[in-house]
Amino acid sequence: MIGYDCTETEPPAPVADVKTSNPMTHVAERGRAKIDSGADISVIPQAWTSRLRLLPSGLFEVASFDGRTIETPTYYVNISMNGFRFELVKVISSRRTNALLGRDILNRLKVTLDGKSLKAEISDP
Amino acid sequence: MKDIKEATFNSLARKADWMLTGDVAKAVGVSRVTIVQYLRELMGERLVERKRLGKASMWRVNQADRPGSRTMLEGEDNEIMQQIYAEREAYLKLRSVLLADAKYAGRFVAILKGKAVDVDSDERELVGRVYEKYGYVAFYVEKVQGEKRVLEVPSPERVSR
Numbered sequence: 001m002i003g004y005d006c007t008e009t010e011p012p013a014p015v016a017d018v019k020t021s022n023p024m025t026h027v028a029e030r031g032r033a034k035i036d037s038g039a040d041i042s043v044i045p046q047a048w049t050s051r052l053r054l055l056p057s058g059l060f061e062v063a064s065f066d067g068r069t070i071e072t073p074t075y076y077v078n079i080s081m082n083g084f085r086f087e088l089v090k091v092i093s094s095r096r097t098n099a100l101l102g103r104d105i106l107n108r109l110k111v112t113l114d115g116k117s118l119k120a121e122i123s124d125p
Numbered sequence: 126m127k128d129i130k131e132a133t134f135n136s137l138a139r140k141a142d143w144m145l146t147g148d149v150a151k152a153v154g155v156s157r158v159t160i161v162q163y164l165r166e167l168m169g170e171r172l173v174e175r176k177r178l179g180k181a182s183m184w185r186v187n188q189a190d191r192p193g194s195r196t197m198l199e200g201e202d203n204e205i206m207q208q209i210y211a212e213r214e215a216y217l218k219l220r221s222v223l224l225a226d227a228k229y230a231g232r233f234v235a236i237l238k239g240k241a242v243d244v245d246s247d248e249r250e251l252v253g254r255v256y257e258k259y260g261y262v263a264f265y266v267e268k269v270q271g272e273k274r275v276l277e278v279p280s281p282e283r284v285s286r
Contacts, residue, residue: 024261040276051146055263056209057252059169065279068176070187073209074266076252088140090266092278100278108155 002082004118005032014113014120017079018099020044023053023088026078032098033081035120037113039102042079042082042091049075049093060092079105082122129155134172134186140286143176143183166210205263212265215239223269236265244269 003010014035023029029048041060043072056073069095076088086105112121136152137144144152150160162183165174174187194277216236223229224239233248233254236243242259245251248266 004160024256036278036280039278041278043278044166052265055205055261057264058266059209059213061273061275063275063277063279065281068174069168070171070174071165072171073169073206088252090248092276102278117218 002035002120002122005034006023006118009034012115014111014117015098016081016101016122020048020099021078021080022054023076023078025053027052027056034098035106035113036100036102037111039100040075041104042089043096043100044075044077044091044093045096045099046120048099052077055058058090063070064094080113083108084122084124093099095099127272129153130163130166133160135169137173137184137186141186142186146184149184152248169206169210208263209265212236212239212263213267216265216267222268224271229269231269233266233268237262238266 002014002016005015006012009015012061015032016035017030018033019028019030020102029051031045031048041062042053047089054075054077057076058074059071060072060074061069072092072094074092077091079086079089079091086108089105108124110121110123112123114120133149136149140152146161146164148280149164154158164173164175168175168184169283171187173184176185178184202232213236216234219236219241223234227245229241232244232246233251235243235251237255237259242264243251243255245254248268252266
């Protein structure tokens with residue numbers, strides 16, 4: 001499901017229900033992901049990396065909004081949402097409770113945001 | 126080696142503000158090349174953060190992740206991260222050779238136990254093959270290119286308290 005979250009984010013933000021799984025063990029974690037077209041890469045909560053027992057497979061330097069950079073490990077995961085499935089997606093993790101869907105995934109889809117009506121659609125035309 | 130890393134962290138903690146790379150090196154009494162290696166390790170463990178000022182880098186003790194960050198990478202996790210750093214070091218040593226080889230240049234390479242074990246222009250194909258051949262292990266994937274890419278995850282978020 002995709003729509004605007006009006007309870008946990010202010011102003012409301014487009015979110016999707018996602019399932020993230022370990023590509024080998026298939027242990028899965030379900031949760032919410034914010035649509036973030038500003039993000040170059042998708043992000044999952046650190047707690048998910050532990051529960052999915054993900055192993056790192058690289059290091060990326062990542063810049064935040066104020067230009068500060070950190071080096072952080074990358075992981076490969078499978079991500080499903082709204083009937084779409086993406087295998088071996090490279091993600092990073094951070095201390096947050098929801099995930100972020102970045103342009104690495106969004107650019108494979110058609111995402112329509114109607115902020116005025118607080119409606120969002122996602123499709124693969 | 127552990128002493129230098131600790132001295133690096135302690136210098137930044139004492140200063141409690143941004144420090145230029147050269148100043149950290151002076152404070153610890155090692156070369157810039159050496160200090161960068163330890164600063165990057167500390168940054169990977171989220172104990173230290175970096176800010177760029179043109180071509181210069183400034184460093185300070187990580188403010189955002191400070192509580193609990195020392196314990197974040199303990200035990201098994203820390204061992205795995207040390208392995209990733211070692212694989213990265215191996216890649217950096219191999220990079221000039223790989224860049225000069227048409228088989229590797231511009232493609233993704235997988236480094237495992239210090240060796241380039243597979244290469245592909247499709248990152249997912251490469252990763253899938255490595256998992257199939259070696260099982261679910263930690264390894265290092267990098268695109269063989271001269272410049273290092275910095276990713277952006279820039280959206281500021283309001284935090285409710």
